[in-house]
Amino acid sequence: MKFRLGVFMVAGLLLPVTQAFAHHSFAAEYDEKKVIVLKGVVTKFEWTNPHVRFYVDVKDENGNVTNWDLELMSPNTLTRAGWSRHALQVGDQVTVTAYMAKDGSHRGNARGNVTLANGKQIFAGNPERGEIK
Amino acid sequence: MGQPCLGFALLFMLFLQAHAAEAQTPTEAPKPAPRLPSGAPDLSGVWMGGGGIAARNLKPGDTIQLLPEAQKVMNARQSKDDPEANCLPGGVPRMNPYPWRMIQTPTHKPETHIFILFEGNIHSYRQIFMDGKHPDDLDPTWYGHSIGKWEGDTLVVDTIGYNDKFWFDFDGHPHTEKLHTIERFRRTDLSTLSWDVTIDDPGAYAKPFTVQTKARLEADWELMEYICQENNTNILHIQGPARVR
Numbered sequence: 001m002k003f004r005l006g007v008f009m010v011a012g013l014l015l016p017v018t019q020a021f022a023h024h025s026f027a028a029e030y031d032e033k034k035v036i037v038l039k040g041v042v043t044k045f046e047w048t049n050p051h052v053r054f055y056v057d058v059k060d061e062n063g064n065v066t067n068w069d070l071e072l073m074s075p076n077t078l079t080r081a082g083w084s085r086h087a088l089q090v091g092d093q094v095t096v097t098a099y100m101a102k103d104g105s106h107r108g109n110a111r112g113n114v115t116l117a118n119g120k121q122i123f124a125g126n127p128e129r130g131e132i133k
Numbered sequence: 134m135g136q137p138c139l140g141f142a143l144l145f146m147l148f149l150q151a152h153a154a155e156a157q158t159p160t161e162a163p164k165p166a167p168r169l170p171s172g173a174p175d176l177s178g179v180w181m182g183g184g185g186i187a188a189r190n191l192k193p194g195d196t197i198q199l200l201p202e203a204q205k206v207m208n209a210r211q212s213k214d215d216p217e218a219n220c221l222p223g224g225v226p227r228m229n230p231y232p233w234r235m236i237q238t239p240t241h242k243p244e245t246h247i248f249i250l251f252e253g254n255i256h257s258y259r260q261i262f263m264d265g266k267h268p269d270d271l272d273p274t275w276y277g278h279s280i281g282k283w284e285g286d287t288l289v290v291d292t293i294g295y296n297d298k299f300w301f302d303f304d305g306h307p308h309t310e311k312l313h314t315i316e317r318f319r320r321t322d323l324s325t326l327s328w329d330v331t332i333d334d335p336g337a338y339a340k341p342f343t344v345q346t347k348a349r350l351e352a353d354w355e356l357m358e359y360i361c362q363e364n365n366t367n368i369l370h371i372q373g374p375a376r377v378r
Contacts, residue, residue: 023253024371025212025303025371028212028218049364051364053366076357
């Protein structure tokens with residue numbers, strides 16, 4: 001199995017950041033211009049407030065494994081968007097697009113689709129509420 | 134490999150956003166606002182949105198004009214200190230992306246209270262006294278002391294007694310304990326609650342200003358639990374001035 005790690009800059013295409021996306025300022029924690037695509041294995045899924053989190057072991061091309069902490073919306077918002085606490089399982093292989101933390105930690109804000117190995121896609125936001133970026 | 138994936142994701146998001154916008158286009162006349170058996174407006178229900186002091190919602194001609202001292206306070210604010218990021222109340226009229234429920238108390242007697250239950254930040258409530266006056270010597274609080282009255286079909290809520298701790302927004306717009314808000318709630322149709330808020334704080338702003346906002350009825354929703362304090366690891370990673378541009 002191959003795991004790939006890609007970091008690249010995005011400009012111009014991003015939808016406007018909505019200020020009301022969470023209980024804290026997005027721009028104070030994440031860099032909307034620094035997007036990462038992570039492919040790896042779920043090691044933990046925390047169905048918690050104020051944000052649901054899942055952790056993914058990602059192996060780079062040299063075989064080094066990094067555990068990423070990925071943030072989603074809150075349980076209430078995700079439930080209304082069709083998620084549940086069973087949506088991800090430890091051991092699931094996932095591909096995630098995320099905005100990287102500004103402080104350099106291995107932490108990201110997941111957006112777009114979380115894609116499972118079987119091709120199933122789970123949207124990481126609530127499009128009807130304008131909370132997607 | 135990553136860029137095509139992102140491109141697809143962005144296109145997908147754009148499609149969804151366009152679809153969502155299309156879905157919101159009204160196709161039939163809105164249903165009229167309901168009334169209580171007494172004939173009074175019925176504002177009850179689960180609502181989403183409204184509130185905030187975004188410049189785009191300012192009443193035409195109004196401006197948010199900070200006094201110099203308040204400007205200094207705002208300039209010095211750091212995002213990590215935002216009470217909302219620390220799971221403290223948002224105060225008035227700050228809102229969040231979670232629904233809230235308006236509850237009236239109509240009985241055989243004139244109503245005594247209207248309650249607003251907030252799902253989000255922070256699973257709290259406001260109480261509006263429909264039969265009272267402001268006490269003379271209020272302890273400053275996050276939601277202040279609210280008294281309400283009906284002006285025709287509009288619920289007018291007058292609030293004083295605020296503390297100066299909450300921020301109006303992520304940018305850190307400040308206020309003082311002199312803050313006085315006047316809110317006007319009016320259900321203009323079944324699904325729309327017009328919510329205008331006048332901010333009058335001679336301690337922080339050169340003149341009052343009014344924001345005009347709307348909340349949307351979520352008829353099929355119930356409030357859910359949201360306990361911000363549960364696992365707020367964000368606060369360890371938030372950095373920089375409140376006004377991030």
